[in-house]
Amino acid sequence: MLRISFLLVCLFTLSLSAQNNAIGAGEKLTYTASYNMSGILTDLAQVTMQTSAVKTSKTTLLRLKCTATTYSKWDSFFKIRDLYESYVNPKTLTPYLYNRDINEGTYYKNMKYTFSHKTKTVKTIQKKRKYEEKKTVSIGSGTKDIISTLYSLRTFDMTNLSKGTSKVFTILFDREEVKGKVTYLGKETISTAIGNKACYKLSVGAVDSNTVNGTLWFTADENKIPVYGKFKIPVGNGELKIKSATGLRN
Template sequence: MQIFKSGSSSRYFVLVLALVVGLFHFLPVAAQARPLPFGPGEKLTYEIHWTFIHAGNAVLEVMPDTEVDGVPARYFRGTASTVPWVDKFYKVRDTMESWTDLDVTHSLRYVSDQNEGKYSKKAEIVFDPAARRTFRYIEGDLRHELEQPEHVFDPMSVLFAFRKEILFKTMRFGANVTDGKVSVVGESFVEDMETLKTPIGDIPCFRVRLDVRNLSGVFRKSPGAELIVWFSADSRRIPVKVRSKVVVGHFTLELVDYQPPTPVSAD
C-alpha cells in the first residue's frame, strides 16, 4: 500500500507535520499583562499520526532568552521529522525558529529551514515594528516586503502569544499573522471542555476550533476541512492535541512528553 508519493500528496503530509510548529494563527484580541505560562527550558514532544499510523514526531522548545539586533528577545524553536520507516522514501527534517520581544507582543525574526525529500528551502522574515513592515528572504535574497499592523506574529510565536490568555467556553478571538508573503486575520472559537487521556496522564482541556478559510494549501483545497486544537485547562495552556481533517485523510498530533520551564534562580 502506497501511503505517500512525491508531489502534492507528500507536500500535504509535510504541511500537517508542521501543524504543531506553525499553524496556530490565532490569539485573543486584547492581551493583558500577566505572568507568562512558559519559559526557557520548556519542551513539548509530540507524535504525529496519519489516520492510525505513527508517521512523525515534533518538538517545541522555549530556548534561553537572547537578543535580536540589540533588543532583548524570547527565542522559540520547533522541529518536525518523519520516523525511520518513512525516511526510507520521504525523509523530513524541518526546523522553525522564532524571536519575539520579551513580553511576546510581536515578532522580531522568524527562520524556517525545510528539508523534505529532495526539496530544501531556507526562509527568513525580518520584522521592523517601528516601520510596521516585514522583509522576507529566501536563501538570502529579498523576495517580499509587506506593510504590517502594529502587532503581528509569525506562524510559530503566535502559539505562545495565545498561551498568555485565559480561555473560557464560547470565547471568540482573532489575530494578525504573517508568513512574509501575506498577512491574515485568523479567527477561532472555544467550543467546550474535554478530558484527554495522554501518555502523561488525563488532562482537562479546552477544545478550540480554528477557522481554516485563511489557510493555504491542502486546507483551501479540502471541502469540509477542519482544524481543532485542545489546550490544557490550567495556567500553562499547553497544546495537548491537534486534529485535522483534509482531503488526504485525518492527521493527529498528540503530546507524549512535557518538560516544564527551568526554575528561575532566586539569586
C-alpha cells in the same frame, strides 16, 4: 503530501494581546505526528517545541523553536527535517526575528523575517536551492509569524470564555497575511501520555476556506500547553499527540 508547515498554521494559531505568564525558558514539549494512510492512523514524525533565553547586546530575547522530523523508517518514503524559530520579547511574545527552514523530500525552502513594528514592515529573505530573493512587505499591527502566534495563544485567559466565542487572527505566511478563526468549544478532560488532563477545546480553520479544519486541546491550567490535536484536509486526516513535557514555568 501535506506540508508540516501548513498543518502547524491551521492547528496552532491565534493572535491575542496579553502578558506572558505561561511560558519561560527551558520548556520542552514533544509530540507524535500521525497521518491516516490507507485507512490506518500511522505515526510518521516527531514534533518538538523548545524555548531558551538568548542574550543580545541590548536585551534578552526568548527563542521559540519547533522542529519536525520523520521517524527513520519513513525517511526513504518521505524525509522531513523542518525547523521553525522565532525570537520574541519574553513578556509580550512580540516577534523580532523569524526563521523557517523546510526540507521535505526533494523540496527545500528557507524564509527569514526581520520585523519592524514601528513601521509595520517586515524585511524578508527567501532562499531556494538555486536563488535568493529579498523583499519588504507591509503588515498590520497585530500580525505575527507562525511560531510566535502559536505561543501567544497560551497567554490568553480562557477561564471565562463562553462556548461559541470566536477570534480572528492574522499571520504572515510566505510573505502574505493569512486570516484564520478559532472558536472556543468548552472544557473537556482527555487521557494523554502525561496523564488525564482537563482541557480547553478549540476549533481552528481558515476564514475564507473549508479546506482545512482542526480541533485542539490545551491544558486548563496556568501553562496551557497543547496536548492533543486533530486535523482534516481534502486528502486525509491526522493527529498530534503529546509524548512528554518538561521545564514548564508553572
